[in-house]
Amino acid sequence: MLHQNIKESTMPAHQKVEGIIVRQLKAVRSEADYAEVLKGFYAYFKAVEEAIAPYITTDVLPDLAERRNSSYIKRDIEELGGTIDNLPLATAPQVNNVLEALSALYVLEGSIMGGPYIVQMLNKYGIHRGTSFFSGYGEDSGKMWAGFTAVLNQHGADESTFAHAAEIANETFYNFGEVFASVTSEN
Numbered sequence: 001m002l003h004q005n006i007k008e009s010t011m012p013a014h015q016k017v018e019g020i021i022v023r024q025l026k027a028v029r030s031e032a033d034y035a036e037v038l039k040g041f042y043a044y045f046k047a048v049e050e051a052i053a054p055y056i057t058t059d060v061l062p063d064l065a066e067r068r069n070s071s072y073i074k075r076d077i078e079e080l081g082g083t084i085d086n087l088p089l090a091t092a093p094q095v096n097n098v099l100e101a102l103s104a105l106y107v108l109e110g111s112i113m114g115g116p117y118i119v120q121m122l123n124k125y126g127i128h129r130g131t132s133f134f135s136g137y138g139e140d141s142g143k144m145w146a147g148f149t150a151v152l153n154q155h156g157a158d159e160s161t162f163a164h165a166a167e168i169a170n171e172t173f174y175n176f177g178e179v180f181a182s183v184t185s186e187n
């Protein structure tokens, strides 16, 4: 199944991104610092959402309207007193069909799994507001993830497409990391 394959093929990319995000979070000393991290998430998630929008319709993903998106990040930034002005540079991977779009969305949807860990870290640093995005679907997260991976498997049933799907997912992880590379070098 494509899900299993893409998971294995992107494990090193996930680890790298996880490390980048943990480093960003460990440097958070204030709500304003946290809002800056969220701006990186917002810039990238919005860019990817726009790239995949022509392909991810409700025909492909029936519960699309119930899924978390970058508007949650914007709300969190604003709750923290920030704005979405001066966003860092973010480049979405090029996607040209439904399977490529689902492969990019795999990375965004999957990031919900790390959410509880991120909220826990933030709480430890005294941050308790602006965490709606990282709270994901709460108790429904497992169910929503199963729904997404079923759609991914259905559209990626042909084994000859696995390698390319993984390539797009890896690029989606990589480009996300790049957003924070530019943030760090500017600081």
Ligand code: HEM
Pocket: 003, 006, 007, 014, 017, 018, 021, 022, 106, 107, 108, 109, 110, 111, 112, 113, 114, 115, 117, 118, 173, 176
């Ligand atoms: C502090 C940061 C993060 C931590 C601690 C973390 C942790 C985790 C954990 C524990 C899982 C496995 C959940 C399970 O199998 O039940 C997971 C899955 C996943 N995470 Fe992360 N994550 C983090 C950040 C991210 C980010 C920023 C992204 C994407 C931009 C991401 C993408 C994914 C994906 C795609 C999966 C699904 C793997 C699968 O196919 O099952 N993660 N993460």
